[in-house]
Amino acid sequence: MIGLGLIGGSVLRAAGRGGWTVWGATTSTTDAAAAEQGHTVEPDVGSALRRAAAEDALVLLAVPFPAVEDVLTSVARHAPGCRLTDVVGVKQPVAAAVRRHVPGTRYVGSHPMAGTSTSGWAAGSVDLFDGAPWVVSVDSGVDRAVWAEVAGLALDCGAHVVPVTAAEHDAAAARVSHLPHLLAAVLASVGADGGPLALALGAGSFTDGTRVAASRPELVRAMCEGNHAALVDALDEALRRLGAARSTLMSAGTVDSTVRAGHLARRAFDASRGGSDRGSLQVDLEAPDAMERLRELGRLGARVSALHGTRCQVVL
């Protein structure tokens, strides 16, 4: 585990709970000192990577996107042939950096969709991923054994696995993760521009709508800016929809279609989370078309709920 902040620190705890032998390293002395209470922390990133090479361990990068290239340089030096994954919030740029810096690693990108608006080791918890979706990339060329290992880690951390390609992940994350952060920032600013009176009247809708604006700005920037092409598309769609709301409000005094569409969308989201009754099936990772099937199922919103040997239990 390289990086012991909110996500890395939570994976370290959850993987330990799940029976994995785990050790970490971080350049943050604060996080290192805190993690050492009860967990194995190597003195520096190089030591952790050398131990990984010696013990043939899976290496997981849990650093913000802007720090990825720097850490990959260390991987190239100390563990150039390792099995590698990451938990960074954008997938195509990380995959490209891996190809550039450590082409000899067997890399499978991943991304747990969980977090809080606080950060650092102290903000993490052993149950952060319980019930959360955790993307494990199914791009063509993925090593199936490493895929199964990363998926197993996610499942052992309490998450369920969503099999998608890096490009699909980035497009979806722009919509459901990066755009929400921009909207929260803008809403908070519009509220504060109303002065102390407006803030004094802020209740549930404002509190919830601005919650993630409390996140550390560097981390929000890192994920938004690392995914800027997909984010511009999502932002354009939001601008178009808001413009339509303004237009009907001005011309006809109504926001009917905006509100109704949003309500149906939220109900679809609630239904998708409630677990569904569309059924379940198995995909054997040894089948020639296993990755294609997982890609297709992921597009339908399916999740891998368990892994028995090479057999994935998939719930639709």
Add this chain to the structure above:
Amino acid sequence: MIGLGLIGGSVLRAAGRGGWTVWGATTSTTDAAAAEQGHTVEPDVGSALRRAAAEDALVLLAVPFPAVEDVLTSVARHAPGCRLTDVVGVKQPVAAAVRRHVPGTRYVGSHPMAGTSTSGWAAGSVDLFDGAPWVVSVDSGVDRAVWAEVAGLALDCGAHVVPVTAAEHDAAAARVSHLPHLLAAVLASVGADGGPLALALGAGSFTDGTRVAASRPELVRAMCEGNHAALVDALDEALRRLGAARSTLMSAGTVDSTVRAGHLARRAFDASRGGSDRGSLQVDLEAPDAMERLRELGRLGARVSALHGTRCQVVL
């Protein structure tokens, strides 16, 4: 209490807990049947209003904005000289309707800033207003005795009172209550447009950012459309800020200023909610400039935390 949905039903419960003698009426047979288990429900709105006239009671309107004119027609018939308040989410249009339909009532508008995304009597609770801001209008011409009675009701329901004018309320509510509903609707739609995969990846930021899109569309429309002039202004500010984010993202690959401004705004909101140490003071409602002073204090984000006779305890 005319209307026994989420808000009216919660006021009925909370005011009863606070020692008030309360009775209600509603045109919803579902809400009436549920409320009758333990509360006094008159057979119809006319009966409730006639009893209010006979017993010199404060009348509270708790119906959605589109139903206000209709109920005011009943007030004009059955209790034309009553003391009147309301809990509708827009204040200037309600005040205008009161002037048109029941000019003989002594009216003081109010608005508790609390709610949930569910509705109806069953969704209400006795503690919905505990710790919540509750606007009581301090427009010029307000009857101080009625103001004190409405403020006392809000305090007895567990809320604190924010003294603002109807126009200031509507401008602030557009920013912190109506705009959040439009942004939530748009975010939900952009997420759902990403298909089942995007919804499967929705986590905390999407869940919180779309929560109020689960509200009944008619109620969201009623409050947004009832306040459309102020809402267009707030929407334009949001569009301008989102456009600026898009522009810096395209030209320089950054959302720095958007994210940083939003973070500072959210911190200001958190600080304003945490109670402040700017001190407290008293305003005597019998002082000639009492309403002017409350207006000024409201603009600074002050709240009335208690009422002892005619003396308001004001916390800054």
